[in-house]
Amino acid sequence: MDYVSPVIDGFGVAFQPAHLLYCLLGVTLGMFIGMLPGLGPAATIAVLLPITYQIEPTAAIIMLAGIFYGAQYGGTVTSVLLRLPGEASSVVTAIDGHELARQGRAGSALGIAAIGSFIGGTVAVIALTFVAPLVAGFALDFGPSEYTALALLGILLITTLGTGSRVKSILMATLGLLLATVGQDPIDGAQRLTFGVDNLVDGIDFVIVAMGLFGVGEILYNLESLRRGAPPAPSVGSVYPSRKDLGASKGAITRGSVLGFVLGILPGGGATMSSMVAYGVEKKVAKEPERFGKGAIEGVAGPETANNAAATSSFIPLLSLGIPANATMAVMFGALLIQGITPGPMLVEENPDLFWGVVNSMYVGNLLLLAMSLPLIGLFVRILRIRPAILAALTVVITMIGAYTINMSAFDMLLTVGLGVLGYLMKKTGFEPGPLVLAFVLGELLESSFRRSMRIFGGDLTGFLTQPITAVLLAATVAVAVGPAVVRWSRRAGTKTTTDA
Numbered sequence: 001m002d003y004v005s006p007v008i009d010g011f012g013v014a015f016q017p018a019h020l021l022y023c024l025l026g027v028t029l030g031m032f033i034g035m036l037p038g039l040g041p042a043a044t045i046a047v048l049l050p051i052t053y054q055i056e057p058t059a060a061i062i063m064l065a066g067i068f069y070g071a072q073y074g075g076t077v078t079s080v081l082l083r084l085p086g087e088a089s090s091v092v093t094a095i096d097g098h099e100l101a102r103q104g105r106a107g108s109a110l111g112i113a114a115i116g117s118f119i120g121g122t123v124a125v126i127a128l129t130f131v132a133p134l135v136a137g138f139a140l141d142f143g144p145s146e147y148t149a150l151a152l153l154g155i156l157l158i159t160t161l162g163t164g165s166r167v168k169s170i171l172m173a174t175l176g177l178l179l180a181t182v183g184q185d186p187i188d189g190a191q192r193l194t195f196g197v198d199n200l201v202d203g204i205d206f207v208i209v210a211m212g213l214f215g216v217g218e219i220l221y222n223l224e225s226l227r228r229g230a231p232p233a234p235s236v237g238s239v240y241p242s243r244k245d246l247g248a249s250k251g252a253i254t255r256g257s258v259l260g261f262v263l264g265i266l267p268g269g270g271a272t273m274s275s276m277v278a279y280g281v282e283k284k285v286a287k288e289p290e291r292f293g294k295g296a297i298e299g300v301a302g303p304e305t306a307n308n309a310a311a312t313s314s315f316i317p318l319l320s321l322g323i324p325a326n327a328t329m330a331v332m333f334g335a336l337l338i339q340g341i342t343p344g345p346m347l348v349e350e351n352p353d354l355f356w357g358v359v360n361s362m363y364v365g366n367l368l369l370l371a372m373s374l375p376l377i378g379l380f381v382r383i384l385r386i387r388p389a390i391l392a393a394l395t396v397v398i399t400m401i402g403a404y405t406i407n408m409s410a411f412d413m414l415l416t417v418g419l420g421v422l423g424y425l426m427k428k429t430g431f432e433p434g435p436l437v438l439a440f441v442l443g444e445l446l447e448s449s450f451r452r453s454m455r456i457f458g459g460d461l462t463g464f465l466t467q468p469i470t471a472v473l474l475a476a477t478v479a480v481a482v483g484p485a486v487v488r489w490s491r492r493a494g495t496k497t498t499t500d501a
Contacts, residue, residue: 006348007129010356013058014364019357022059026066027365028372033067034074034090041071045331057339058354062361064335068328069121069311069362072271073369076113076304080106082395084215089271089307091210091437092279096292096299098218103295111241112297113304114373116253120305121366123257124264124312128359144452145464149473151446154273154280155439156480168431173439179204180443187451199411208403209440212416213433215399217423219392240374241297249301252282256302260309265316274310275303276438284480293432312362318343319355 013019030041045064052060075090080097093113100109142150155173182193183203194200241249256278263274282302283292292299318329336343341351348355403416423433457463464470 006352006356007360009353010360013353013357014062014360018056019059019062019361020364022055022063023066023361023365024368026063027070027368030067030070030072031074031369031372034071035077041068041328045328045335052335052338057336057341058357060339061332061335061354061358064332065315065358065362066365068332069308069365070369072307072311073114073117073304073373076117076300077110080109080113080300082215083218084395084399085210089275089303089310091214091272092275092303092434093300094214095279095432095434096294096296099293099295100297100300105295108241108245108297109300111374112245112249112301114370115241115246116249116256116301116305117308117373118366118370119253120257120260120307120309121312121369122363124261124309125359125362125366127261128313128316128362142469143467144449144456145467145470146473147445147449148453149464149470149477151442151449153473153477153480154277154442155446156477169435172426172431172433172435176436176439177443177446179209179436180440181447186444186448199409199415204415204440205406205412206437206441208406208412208416209419210437211399211403212419213423213426213437215395216416216420217427217433219395220420220424221427223389223392245297248297251285252278252298252302253305255281255285256305257309260306261313263306264310264313271307271310271314272441274306276441278302278306308366315359319347319358 014023033041045067048064048067052064055063072089075085076093076097078084079090079094080101083094083098085091085094097109097113100106155177178193180203182200184191184201191201256274259278259281260271260274263277264271279292279299279302282296282298283289286292286296286298314329318332333343341347341354399416400413403412404410406412426433426436453464454461464474
């Protein structure tokens with residue numbers, strides 16, 4: 001009863017009129033922030049921190065939390081309609097989501113994203129309520145060697161994201177890792193690949209890479225096709241997913257909920273890695289993996305479920321252990337400290353109303369997002385009816401504003417354009433930008449974790465095999481790498497045996 005009573009009392013806190021209002025404000029603001037490339041929830045929360053001085057602590061954290069998980073769905077809208085990811089976690093959604101939009105099924109794509117987001121977020125909140133201490137303890141077992149193995153596994157999964165050849169995907173992932181090394185060395189601070197350009201000393205921001213390759217690159221490619229005559233405006237289709245789409249997405253939503261919850265807890269993992277891994281898993285388990293990249297509804301359902309589950313579960317290490325799992329959680333950590341609250345094991349004991357009020361407000365927030373998202377889909381998809389030339393100009397303006405607001409730098413705008421030209425040339429020659437962008441995300445984690453591990457192991461690579469979790473992850477990496485080849489060999493052997501018989 002001692003455990004159940006605070007949980008029930010938390011619903012009373014969450015349903016207070018003022019807290020409901022701040023929850024609605026947070027998820028609404030988060031949804032629209034997610035649509036704007038460059039700003040993001042971390043920057044928005046940082047900007048709003050001074051305002052929280054005047055707000056009651058529980059209400060302030062409920063609002064800031066709503067901004068975070070609300071932004072995960074907002075990024076989906078521009079990914080599907082414009083192939084311009086508003087959030088890093090929506091990059092993989094653009095691969096199949098935009099293809100569905102081009103096929104006149106934008107409504108179905110956004111609808112399944114809304115439903116998957118609701119289910120993933122709700123499942124994560126339920127799990128957060130009951131297993132937070134247990135899972136948070138597991139997260140503490142992850143050190144540099146475990147993150148090295150996890151990043152390797154993620155990069156290997158990246159090579160399955162492209163719709164072209166595996167070799168081209170590997171080349172793009174390699175280029176992404178190379179771009180991730182631009183800037184200062186994470187250990188000794190030496191400058192690398194900056195070529196004397198001061199603006200590159202801090203490295204290249206992920207948002208710049210994503211907006212350049214996906215946003216500007218897509219615009220240039222589409223504008224070239226307009227010279228041959230404007231294509232007819234695509235039909236939107238039903239704004240609610242069909243029974244067939246729901247049936248095809250059930251497994252993806254289930255797997256995305258579990259993957260997102262687990263990976264969201266790990267520092268450095270978060271919504272971006274969760275969505276990427278979910279997409280890779282869906283392509284691996286699919287009976288017809290060749291559909292991915294051409295409008296597979298599972299390619300939207302899995303990642304969108306995973307990134308919302310991860311956004312919720314990332315609160316576990318913050319609230320239970322006082323460990324921020326990602327940049328946004330670090331800003332949230334600061335917001336709690338500003339309110340005179342110290343996150344950690346004693347938070348539940350000392351501030352049960354705040355802890356359970358924030359957790360239970362996430363049920364309300366996910367319901368509000370679902371209630372707003374589905375009716376607004378009809379409004380969102382009308383973007384597709386704007387003349388392509390006008391839509392391209394508007395997209396360029398949004399992209400350039402987003403690029404400038406990151407560091408208030410005109411150089412970032414030029415870099416976005418340059419990467420856009422690269423994205424256009426890649427598309428013309430059959431190279432997919434997805435593996436490059438996602439390898440770029442994991443590059444920093446891989447390098448810093450590997451180098452710290454080698455220092456711990458005294459330069460001995462066999463040290464990785466002495467860590468149980470690391471060894472399991474490396475075994476999974478090997479299995480993923482050689483598994484397809486073994487399956488193909490066994491099929492050929494079986495076919496040859498049948499033929500000989």
